[in-house]
Structures are given as structure tokens and as C-alpha cells.
Amino acid sequence: MGEVSEPAWTHTGWAAKAATTVDAGRGAVHLRTLYSTGDDGTDPARSRLGLLTLQAGYEQPLASLWTGYLAAGWLRSDAPNPASGSTAIGTELVAEVRRRMGPLMALEFGGPLPLTGDFFRVDAATARPATLYEVYSCWQLAF
Secondary structure (H helix, E strand, O other): OOOOOOOOOOOOOOEEEEEEEEEEOOEEEEEEEEEEOOOOOOOOOOOOOOEEEEEEEEEEEOOOOEEEEEEEEEEEOOOOOOOOOOOEEEEEEEEEEEEEOOOOEEEEEEEEEEEEOHHHOOOOOOOOOOOOOOOEEEEEEOO
8 A cells, every 4th residue: 555655744944923902993903914925945836935914903893793804915925936027926815703602612704805916826827717616604712
């Protein structure tokens, strides 16, 4: 019988995140930034391009156990994609509702809309890929 080698779970890059929340009206404004280097480049299957993202969102109670969240984010790679020559990954819009199921549990439903940038072009002459449409749900247990 053949064997499949184990994936390499190591990563030689690093990441940093900064976030703040400010009360605003009945809800709260969330501001976040994330920076991640790529890997060291020894494994061609891993990205060496890094990531910078800036996010802003507003969360507001909708009912006693429900909250709504709207957000927008901007994403770019730290280094240009060799194929397209671009760092512009794109922007993303998100709408989400969350139902608290108890002190440690929640159920979320959301719909992000990523608007792809030039980063995803196959080369500089091709059109960027079509807009993606996503829907998700998540059952969370926090402890």
C-alpha cells in the first residue's frame, strides 16, 4: 500500500494583529488590522507574499438574543504576485447575524462579498476573476 506524507505544519513567518472597539450609539465600532509575513520560501506550495488587511465594522443588538454586524475590509499582499505584478487582493463586504444560545455558545449566519483585485489575474493582460459570493454558518462554543 502507498503512503501519503504528512503535511508540513511549520511556518517560519510571523503575524501581528491590532484591534480596538469603541461604543457608538446602540452598538460598537470595531477596527482591526492584521499583518502577516509569508513563509521563508523553501516550500513552493506556501505563499511568500504576506498579507496586510484593514477592517472596520459596526455591531448592533437587533433583539434580546440577536446581534447584527456589517463590515468592510481592504486586503493587499506584502509583495507583488509574480504572475500579475499586483499587490491588490481586493475588498470584502460582510453582513452577519448572530444568535446567542447561552453564555458560551452562539450560532452565526453571514454573507461576505469579496471583490477581487488585480492580484488574482493570471497575468497583467487578463481580466480579474469574477466577484465571489459566499454564505456561511458557524456554531461557536467559546471557553
